Amino acid sequence: MSALSHYLQQQQFCLVLEQIVSKRTELPPISTLAGLPCVMAFADRVHADDDPSPITLAQSVSPEQAKLLHFSGKARDVKDLQQFVEQAKQQNLHDVLLLTGDKLKQHNFGHTDPRQRTRYLESVSALMWVKAHAPEMYCGVAFNPFKYTESEEQAQYLKFEKKQRAGADFVITQLGYDLNKILKFKQFVDASAQPCPVLACVMPLTYRRAKFMVKQQVAGIEISRHLLQHLKAELQENAAWAEQRVYARAALQIWIYRHWGLAGIHVSGCQNPEQQALLEQAMAQYQTWTLEQCLMEWNRLCKIVRGDEMQPDLSAAYPQRQASVLKYQVLQVTHDWLFDSTLAQKIGRFVFQRQFWQQGLAAKSILAVEHASKHAVVGCESCGQCRLAETLYICPETCPKGLANGPCGGTRLDRCEFADRECIHSQKYRLAKQVRQQDILRYELIPAVPVEIRQTSSWVNWFNPKVIDF
Ligand code: SF4
Structure with missing residues (x-):
């Protein structure tokens, strides 16, 4: 049994630490953080389209380290998936997160010749293939609950039901800061016919990161105007104090999700030991707090009063065209x-x-x-x-x-x-x-x-x- 499936099946709350690297590098292993077991996740084609393969990166970390491979369907076909799974099995790696992937950095969308258009192997089809051909793999899927019109939200939920039917073993949510959306999704999964472990993505959000994501319109990540301005104001007041609050919010998110019964956390933006130490410190501060205390503190640190501060401006919705x-x-x-x-x-x-x-x-x-x-x-x-x-x-x-x-x-x-x-x-x-x-x-x-x-x-x-x- 792989480490991640062991933690999830034993209902042992765990942290999955995402590694995004653009070149082959020495990655220090990490077995626990704040007393919680850790799994290292190797991202696929996030930094650049030619990032090293997650399998190559995973090989550079000690065999004892628990590992999760990402597989992105960007510019890939079933044969690429087949090759990936075979290589993973050879390395005794059985935990994989199947993603369709965001658009390629050098995408050729708009090319007039459909034969040369970039193709994506979508996550549902990839999951179907793995479950049919390599059932020993433990497969996760992604879900983005941070949707704010009925049509985009319902389309996400319907697709997630397909992922459940196709045999998803666990699900990891998109990064986001509107906690109500995570709770809604968790309740949906629990009430479904095939409940599976839910992990939420958390990233210590600095003003610099938030500004980058807004400016670059990073796919699927919703940073509200309120949150951006709040982070900016904190930074302008005092940089060291702002940093403490960045990690305090991440720690609170982790404990709130644990109170809500999530299976674990996919931690992004915490690759180096210094960042991990800051997160650990902040987590220790709130470890014994009740859910109510954590939620009150989250609202205080995010300046949430009305309850809709983490939502986008709905007037910016795309004009809807009705299909005939x-x-x-x-x-x-x-x-x-x-x-x-x-x-x-x-x-x-x-x-x-x-x-x-x-x-x-x-x-x-x-x-x-x-x-x-x-x-x-x-x-x-x-x-x-x-x-x-x-x-x-x-x-x-x-x-x-x-x-x-x-x-x-x-x-x-x-x-x-x-x-x-x-x-x-x-x-x-x-x-x-x-x-x-x-x-x-x-x-x-x-x-x-x-x-x-x-x-x-x-x-x-x-x-x-x-x-x-x-
Ligand atoms: S947003 Fe919708 S139409 Fe656009 S690439 Fe994603 S699935 Fe396709």
């Missing part, structure tokens, strides 16, 4: 008749199971006809494995990351992480609600599209499924 119900209905009827009916299946198999359609001019022609008939209507990019019926006829290829199972964590008030559109999954949620099809977004687990199948006709593939690795 009529278009959905027409496409659904068309799909049922042409692809799902018994007659269609018989004719389709008779016609398309011939080798004739697999290559040469016939393959090119059928692909061109399919693209011409679907691109203008739904934005089809000839993925070869049409998922429209499972995505309410909103094509996943119109998401810059190509996500089919639900949103990434990067939306901000419905605005896509790439900033140029509303998140397609927010639109899809509203349509689902209107046509009462939320269960499709909750239950349909959609596998990844293998690279080899792209730019082939999904019509031919539908009636003549290729042997793919799912």
